[in-house]
Structures are given as C-alpha cells and as structure tokens.
Amino acid sequence: MDEELYEEDEELQELYEHQRFVVDAKQGLLRIDRFLIERLKNTSRNKIQDGIKKGYVKVNDEEVKTNYKIRPADIVTISFPKPKIETEIIPQDIPLNVVYEDDHLMVINKEAGMVVHPAHGNWDGTLVNALVHRFQNLPTSRNGEVKPGLVHRIDKDTSGLMVIAKTEPVMTHLAKQFFDHTIERTYNAVVWGEPKEDTGTVIGHVGRSLKDRRVYTVFPDGEYGKHAVTHYQVLKRLRYVSLVKCNLETGRTHQIRVHMKHIGHNLFNDERYGGDKILKGEKFSKYKAFVENCFKIIPRQALHAKSLGFIHPITKEELRFESELPQDFQELLDKWEHYVQYT
Structure with a gap:
C-alpha cells in the first residue's frame, strides 16, 4: 500500500475479505451455498450459510436466501468480515536511516x-x-x-x-x-x-x-x-x-x-x-x-x-x-x- 494519507474507507475495506464470481453461461441451476462451497476453500458450509443470512453474500447487488439458485451470468459478491486479530506490537531494535x-x-x-x-x-x-x-x-x-x-x-x-x-x-x-x-x-x-x-x-x-x-x-x-x-x-x-x-x-x-x-x-x-x-x-x-x-x-x-x-x-x-x-x-x-x- 503505497503513497497515501490514511483514509477511513480504505481502512474499512481492509476489515473484509472481498471476492467476486461471475457465473458461467453454461452453469445449471444450483443452490448458492453449494455453488460457493466449491469455490471458497477452507470455508465451511455453516459459515457460508450464516454469511448469506447476514447479507455478506449478494447476487447482482441484492441479498438472497440460502435456497437461492444461481443462474448463468449472475454476479456473486462476498464480503465476509475478517476475524479480528488482537496483536501486541513487539518492540524490535531495527536500524533506521x-x-x-x-x-x-x-x-x-x-x-x-x-x-x-x-x-x-x-x-x-x-x-x-x-x-x-x-x-x-x-x-x-x-x-x-x-x-x-x-x-x-x-x-x-x-x-x-x-x-x-x-x-x-x-x-x-x-x-x-x-x-x-x-x-x-x-x-x-x-x-x-x-x-x-x-x-x-x-x-x-x-x-x-x-x-x-x-x-x-x-x-x-x-x-x-x-x-x-x-x-x-x-x-x-x-x-x-x-x-x-x-x-x-x-x-x-x-x-x-x-x-x-x-x-x-x-x-x-x-x-x-x-x-x-x-x-x-x-x-x-x-x-x-x-x-x-x-x-x-x-x-x-x-x-x-x-x-x-x-x-x-x-x-x-x-x-x-x-x-x-x-x-x-x-x-x-x-x-x-x-x-x-x-x-
């Protein structure tokens, strides 16, 4: 991250994991949770379903239910909150110019x-x-x-x-x-x-x-x-x-x-x-x-x-x-x- 004064919206963007999928034209009807579990590695089905219910998952910029079936050309966007990491800054004797x-x-x-x-x-x-x-x-x-x-x-x-x-x-x-x-x-x-x-x-x-x-x-x-x-x-x-x-x-x-x-x-x-x-x-x-x-x-x-x-x-x-x-x-x-x- 290069070259900026800290700006509030930039900081808020860093609090979320953003992903975007465009559904293939040949894709058949498929539940949104099943569609995502194939694409979101290391993410449980429960987390995906919970995210859909909380509005973290949108299709064509609109919230959907867990039983929504995706269609060809749908645009799926995901904004899962990143887990909060409490970390103490470790003082380190690093030379500075x-x-x-x-x-x-x-x-x-x-x-x-x-x-x-x-x-x-x-x-x-x-x-x-x-x-x-x-x-x-x-x-x-x-x-x-x-x-x-x-x-x-x-x-x-x-x-x-x-x-x-x-x-x-x-x-x-x-x-x-x-x-x-x-x-x-x-x-x-x-x-x-x-x-x-x-x-x-x-x-x-x-x-x-x-x-x-x-x-x-x-x-x-x-x-x-x-x-x-x-x-x-x-x-x-x-x-x-x-x-x-x-x-x-x-x-x-x-x-x-x-x-x-x-x-x-x-x-x-x-x-x-x-x-x-x-x-x-x-x-x-x-x-x-x-x-x-x-x-x-x-x-x-x-x-x-x-x-x-x-x-x-x-x-x-x-x-x-x-x-x-x-x-x-x-x-x-x-x-x-x-x-x-x-x-």
Whole structure:
C-alpha cells in the first residue's frame, strides 16, 4: 500500500475479505451455498450459510436466501468480515536511516523491502516495530492501534522518505497538510517506454479493481474510486525505458503505479501491475537476457520517494528533504545508460 494519507474507507475495506464470481453461461441451476462451497476453500458450509443470512453474500447487488439458485451470468459478491486479530506490537531494535529528527517529528529514508506497519503475514520486522522500540507513547492514527507515529505510508517495495509524528498535535497538523495537498512529495520511477511529452499530468479516479481487490485501477470520473492527480516529468530517455519524476498532488493507494500504467508506461519490474515483463524493445535473445539481468538487479518496482517537503507543525519552518537513489535503482539506470550508449 503505497503513497497515501490514511483514509477511513480504505481502512474499512481492509476489515473484509472481498471476492467476486461471475457465473458461467453454461452453469445449471444450483443452490448458492453449494455453488460457493466449491469455490471458497477452507470455508465451511455453516459459515457460508450464516454469511448469506447476514447479507455478506449478494447476487447482482441484492441479498438472497440460502435456497437461492444461481443462474448463468449472475454476479456473486462476498464480503465476509475478517476475524479480528488482537496483536501486541513487539518492540524490535531495527536500524533506521534517520534523515532528520527533533522533539516533535522524525524523517526517515525507508529501505525497499521494509513493511511499514504490522498486518497479515508481516506481524514483525516492520517500521512500526522499530518505532515502538525507539519511542514510547507515540500517537496513533485514525482507525488503527498498530500504526503509532504514522501519518502516511509507502509500499513495502518502494524506498524513500517518510515523516513520523512523535506527538498528537504534530500528527494532526501533518495529517491536515496531507489532506490539504500542501505536502510536497516527489518520486523517481523507471517506466517502460518513452512518454511523448516531456511533462504531463494524469487525472483519473483511483479505486480497487472490481475484478481483483489486490490491485487498484483508474475509473471514469465520478463512477468509482477517488479523485487522483499525478504530475510527471521525463528526466532521462533510455530508448526502451525512461526515468521520470512524479509529483503527487493527491495520495491514493498505488497512485503512481496505477496512473503510469494507465497511460501505457508501467513501472519497471512492477509485478502487480504488469511491469515485470518485457513491454518495449527488441526480440533478440541478447536483449531479453539484458532485461532479465536488470530484473535481478532491482527485484521490485523501480520507485523511490525522492523528496519530501512540509511546514514544521511547531516551528512553522519550511522543511524540505532530498534522498539519494538507492543502490539497486542507480545500478539499474547505469545498466540502461551503458546499453543505450553501446548498442
């Protein structure tokens, strides 16, 4: 989860397990509970029937009874509440790359691979585990007891700058700056292809895909999702890929990854959004081997939160921070520059 101020509806979405099935045109009449038990692994018939009775299962956006028989082309949607997991945050002495710190806040340069806060599959080893070891009584963000100090977040495999609040007033003030879009955030990304224009703006509502809730997508304005704006500038053209700078006007989940894919320039090696395949270039085996080697150099989406600027909530001073590109990112650029120069 990449690049966003915590938003209430995003948090509520995480409380449910969402699934969607479109009934095959050749499907014969079949009770809804029998239909689902074949598709929901490790889910008992009792749980399915109880979920139908409680309205967690809908057909064509309407609640049904347990004896409802599905028909071809029916759309079955499921929103089972996730089991509540009570977990204590384990303080862990994890090194952090601290860029700036005072009594009120801290700015860090997060390494790629570090999860920001505990969640399913990552209950320790996160940034939050490091923060509760380092500080006591950090403020918690809205709708979450396990996110002390966090005002925003960036994806696990995105590297770069984050600001941490040490007190409640500072968190509130910073959160308002994010909400008002007055925080300056720029990212560097390597994308497939070369944009036609040197600068541009992508405007498009971003929301969870209706087909796969693990990913986000762009929807027509007003139809679904939230208003999102990304400004980009081409910094370097490398024949089949480009280095671009992205400035976030809004901060939706996966915004840069989704917006750049939307305009045909998927982030390099972004597995979730299709950038982990050769999307531009030659058919020669030598080129394919070169790209595969580049994938190994940076086994993640090529995205780095390069700069961060905001007003200090207490001193009112304008603060701005720049970070250097991480080693894997820089090595990727060097490889492509060498390739373009000598082939």
